[in-house]
Structure formats: structure tokens, C-alpha cells
Amino acid sequence: MHHPLNLENLTNEVTRLTQNLTSYLNKEITEMKQDIIEVKGLHNFVTYVDKNAEHQIMQALELLLPEAGFIAEETENTRKGQRYNWIIDPLDGTTNYIHGIPLYSISIALLDKNEIVLGVVHEAVRDECFFAWKGSAAFMNGQPISVSKSEKLNDSLMATGFPYYDYSKLDPYLEIFRHMMKYSHGIRRLGSAAADLAYVACGRFEGFYEYGLSSWDVAAGAFIVKAAGGKVSDFNGGSDFIFGREILASNALIHEEILSIMKKYFTPKY
Ligand code: 2AM
Ligand code: CA
DSSP states (O other), X not given: OOOOOOHHHHHHHHHHHHHHHHHHHHHHHHHTTHHHHHHHOHHHHHHHHHHXXXXXXXXXXXXXXXXXXXXXXXXXXXXXXXXXXXEEEEEEOHHHHHHTOSOOEEEXXXXXXXXXXEEEEEETTTTEEEEEETTOOEEETTEEXXXXXXXXXXGOEEEEOOOSSOOTTHHHHHHHHHHHHHHSSEEEOOSOHHHHHHXXXXXXXXXXXXXXXXXXXXHHHHHHHHHTTOEEEOTTSSSOOSSSSEEEEEOSTTXXXXXXXXXXXXXXXX
């Protein structure tokens, strides 16, 4: 007989792993491995940290749930699980990491068939661990969190990311950017989508949107936003935001207002 997973325990185990990985990431960047950087360059240094971190986390997750497969950034052609798959990014905010900007995170979600059932985003620099499991509230370092109560874009602080390879939607993107600049408290570009989403979940941002992201950037964070009372969709209000490369997350209250702005500028497509 198949025992149902204890998702609360599993989430707790995952937060222990992200705690260890946080220490690893912080230690590596502090020591900076000058010798490796000098010989192989910054890019290879990060590849080395990324790969090592991903390897560590995959081994540990394999022990926790042997039947699960993986969807991961650094490791291609990984084994796919029949029912469970981990969606992982061991270092989200790589550019920040190599430039010494203090914001990068670890993102881990568990997919049960087509449904996310747990999410952990661990922001490494402030050591803030955000998490939720199916049916739970959302937490940060063990304390319940929830989205903000602002009802208007006018009273909202927004976050986004800049397109970095797909420029096909650049014009509508910039129009929306212009709108946010004028009609919100402001807009931030932190450089870690997982952290942006976690910050929506705990009420620091009212909303976050970006296109061109991968599942491992958003799966955990989007799940935590929903557990915290927020809303997540694609730019059209639909539910294809994990694999669909379009995500809008908000405190729910301003969701329709932002969607209407998106609809306006993306009109030719939709
Ligand atoms: P990464 O740090 O794991 O690469 C920033 O807007 C978001 O885009 C981050 O979550 C970042 O994840 C992701 N991203 C992926 N590839 C990127 C790239 N080449 N340049 C900048 N951001 C990238
Ligand atoms: Ca990432």
C-alpha cells in the first residue's frame, strides 16, 4: 500500500537542507576561491558553485523521497519521477551572487503529478526561509506570513525582472513598466525571482511580474504566495504560470487592476 506523504515533515526536512545549502553558498562567495576565478574566470566559478550545490541538494532530496525525479537548471536529462518531481534552483540570483549584491536564494518545490504540494524559498543573505505545504499557511522562519492589504496599484510597491533573452515582448513590457513607474509606489528589480515571490508572500511587495522565467525560478515562490493569501496567474489571468514563461503574482487585491493593464498593452496577442 502506498502511504500518503507527510508534507509537513517533508517541508521541515527540506528547510534543513536549504539551511545547509545557505551556509555553503555564503561560505563559497566569502572565500571566493580566488585561485579558481583567476584561472577559469567568474563565470566558471559560478558554474562550479551552482553544479556543486545542485548535486548536494539532489543527493539529499533523493534520500528524502527516493521515487521522486527532478526538474533542475544545471542538470539536464535527469530522471523523471512517475508521480513526484522536485523542481529546484540551488542558486537563484546568480548575477547578484557573482557581483556581490546581497540577494540570492534557493528554490525547491515538489510536484505531485501536476500539482505543487510544497515550496521552500530560502533567501541566503538575510537567512530568511519561506515555506508552505499543501493546505498550510505560509511561513517565514517559522512565523506565519501573509500578503499585504493594499487595494490599489497607487499604494503598491512592485517588482519585476528584465527580459534577458526573449525580446519579443519588449515593447508591451516597457509600456507596462512606464505605467508602473507613474502609477505605483515604485518598482524594484531585485534579480532573484524566487525572492521576489517570497517578498510578495510576506507583504513587502504588492506584486511581481516577469516573462521568460523557467519553472525552477517560480514554482516554489508562486506556491508560497498562494498559501499566504495571494494570487498567481499568467498575463492573461490563466493558470499556466509555472511552465508557461509568464507570471503575475500579487496580494490578490490588486490582481485585476494589473491584469487590465497587461491586457491593454498585450492586446494584439490576446
Ligand atoms: P538565475 O539567477 O538562477 O539565473 C532575474 O530576473 C531572474 O531571471 C532570476 O530568477 C534569474 O535566475 C533568472 N535568469 C535566468 N537566466 C538569466 C540570465 N541569463 N540573466 C539574468 N537572469 C536570468
Ligand atoms: Ca533561477
